[in-house]
Amino acid sequence: xxxxxxxxxxxxxxxxxxxxxxxxxxxxxxxxxxxxxxxxxxxxxxxxxxxxxxxxxxxxxxxxxxxxxxxxxxxxxxxxxxxxxxxxxxxxxxxxxxxxxxxxxxxxxxxxxxxxxxxxxxxxxxxxxxxxxxxxxxxxxxxxxxxxxxxxxxxxxxxxxxxxxxxxxxxxxxxxxxxxxxxxxxxxxxxxxxxxxxxxxxxxxxxxxxxxxxxxxxxxxxxxxxxxxxxxxxxxxxxxxxxxxxxxxxxxxxxxxxxxxxxxxx
DNA sequence: GTGATAACCTGCTCGC
DNA sequence: TGCGAGCAGGTTATCA
Numbered sequence: 001x002x003x004x005x006x007x008x009x010x011x012x013x014x015x016x017x018x019x020x021x022x023x024x025x026x027x028x029x030x031x032x033x034x035x036x037x038x039x040x041x042x043x044x045x046x047x048x049x050x051x052x053x054x055x056x057x058x059x060x061x062x063x064x065x066x067x068x069x070x071x072x073x074x075x076x077x078x079x080x081x082x083x084x085x086x087x088x089x090x091x092x093x094x095x096x097x098x099x100x101x102x103x104x105x106x107x108x109x110x111x112x113x114x115x116x117x118x119x120x121x122x123x124x125x126x127x128x129x130x131x132x133x134x135x136x137x138x139x140x141x142x143x144x145x146x147x148x149x150x151x152x153x154x155x156x157x158x159x160x161x162x163x164x165x166x167x168x169x170x171x172x173x174x175x176x177x178x179x180x181x182x183x184x185x186x187x188x189x190x191x192x193x194x195x196x197x198x199x200x201x202x203x204x205x206x207x208x209x210x211x212x213x214x215x216x217x218x219x220x221x222x223x224x225x226x227x228x229x230x231x232x233x234x235x236x237x238x239x240x241x242x243x244x245x246x247x248x249x250x251x252x253x254x255x256x257x258x259x260x261x262x263x264x265x266x
Numbered sequence: 267g268t269g270a271t272a273a274c275c276t277g278c279t280c281g282c
Numbered sequence: 283t284g285c286g287a288g289c290a291g292g293t294t295a296t297c298a
Binding site: 033105150254 | 268269270271272274275276
Binding site for chain 1: 288290291292293294
C-alpha cells in the first residue's frame with residue numbers, strides 16, 4: 001500500500017527517466033478513474049513531483065497528470081508488461097518505451113488537471129504540510145488536531161494535519177511517540193513527540209526504499225526493506241520491542257490498528 | 267462545518 | 283478439494 005515513502009521512492013526513480021519524454025499514444029481501462037490518462041497524449045513531461053501520496057507528472061502544456069497508486073498500484077517504465085490483466089493505463093513514449101500503471105484492485109486513479117488545480121481532489125487540495133517541511137512541528141500538529149473530537153489516528157489518516165501518512169506509518173509513529181491511537185485529544189508535549197515520530201518513521205522508511213508487505217513494488221519491480229524495521233504495524237500478538245507487553249489489535253474507524261497497551265495507555 | 271459510514275475493488279486466508 | 287465468508291485499506295460521496 002504505497003504511502004509517502006513508497007511514492008517518493010518511485011518518484012525519485014521516475015523523474016530522471018521520464019522527464020523529456022513525449023506521450024505519443026495511450027490506452028486505458030474504461031473506468032472514469034483512468035480515462036484521463038489519454039488526455040496527456042501529445043505532451044512532453046517536464047518534471048515528476050509528489051504531494052502527499054500523489055505523483056504529479058508535469059506536462060509542457062500547463063497541465064499535470066495526477067496519479068494515485070491506491071492500494072495496489074505500481075508503475076513500470078520500459079517494455080509493455082507481459083501480463084496485461086491488471087493494466088489500467090499505459091502510455092507509449094516517443095523513444096519506444098512504455099509507462100504502465102498496473103493496479104489489481106483499481107483503487108488507484110489518474111487525473112489530468114491544470115497545473116496546481118487540485119479542486120477536484122479534496123484530499124490533495126486540503127492536504128497539510130509534508131512531514132519533512134520545516135513548518136511541520138509539534139505546535140502545528142497540536143493546532144491542527146486539538147479542536148477535533150475524532151481519534152488522533154483517524155485525524156492523521158485524513159491527511160489534513162500532515163500529508164502522506166497511511167495506516168502503517170500512523171501505527172508506527174503513534175507507537176514511537178507512545179500515544180494511544182484512540183485518543184481524541186493530546187497535549188502539546190504529546191503533539192511534539194508525535195510530530196517528531198512521524199518525521200522519523202517517514203525518513204527511516206524512505207531510506208529503506210519503502211515498506212513491502214504485499215503489493216508495493218518500486219519502478220524496477222523490486223521491493224522495499226522497511227518491513228523488517230516495523231515495531232508495531234502488523235505485529236499484534238508479538239511482544240512490544242520497548243516493554244515486552246503483547247501488542248494488541250483492534251478496528252478503529254474501520255482501520256486495523258495495532259498498539260501497545262502498556263506504552264500507549266488510553 | 268464536522269463526523270460517521272458505505273462504496274469501490276480483487277486476491278488471499280481461513281473455516282467448514 | 284472446493285466453496286463461501288471475511289479481510290485488507292485510501293479516497294470519495296453521502297447522510298446525519
